[in-house]
Amino acid sequence: QHIACIFDLDGVLVDTAVYHYQAWKQLANSLGFDFTYAQNEQLKGVSRMRSLDMILKWGGIEKSEAEREALASLKNSWYVAMISKMTTDELLPGSLKILENLKAIGAKIALGSASKNSALILKRTGLTHFFDAIVDGNEVTTSKPDPEVFVKAAELLGATNKDCVVFEDALAGVQAAIAAGMYVVGVGETENLPGAQLVIKDLSEITIAELLALKNQETE
């Protein structure tokens, strides 16, 4: 099958948004302001340092480069403590099944994530063995919406960009996949993910047969 699948991690395969939220909220509170769940939504797919910059801006706080590095590390230490306890129960609906079914047809599978914690999350949730390639925040220099993360993943899979299907829950990620010339399946709400060829609520809403049919239609 000429299909290679690239999965975003947070919000597509696993439910980590709640931990990012708790850790960022704790950081904001320690600096004397609050941080809402709605604000957390805006940080989906956004790198750690850029997330911190947005939060400091919301709090009306300015910090030096060194202080920002320290705050990001502090948030990450809290976040890592939380994800270190994750279990397979925190996989989002349909993740395990789609990965198993893709493996069964011999499709190549990659991870394309902005997170620098992907190895730990994959390990805790038992997904590591599914991936032929892993590209995360440790490997990229330019974050989504730049296509670098997905282009690197395709290269590692030995796939051409147009043979790749990207699964993404963040607008920046959808834009990155489009910029790479890939087929994008948005995971979430249609109105939040303009540009995706298809939007599903979660991975349980699509079968491999449907995916192959859509992909073939597209390239005809």
Ligand code: G6P
């Ligand atoms: C994902 C999440 C973001 C997070 C980013 C970096 O894209 O959706 O909320 O900020 O990864 O994660 P990290 O684990 O490196 O802090």
Ligand code: MG
């Ligand atoms: Mg995501």
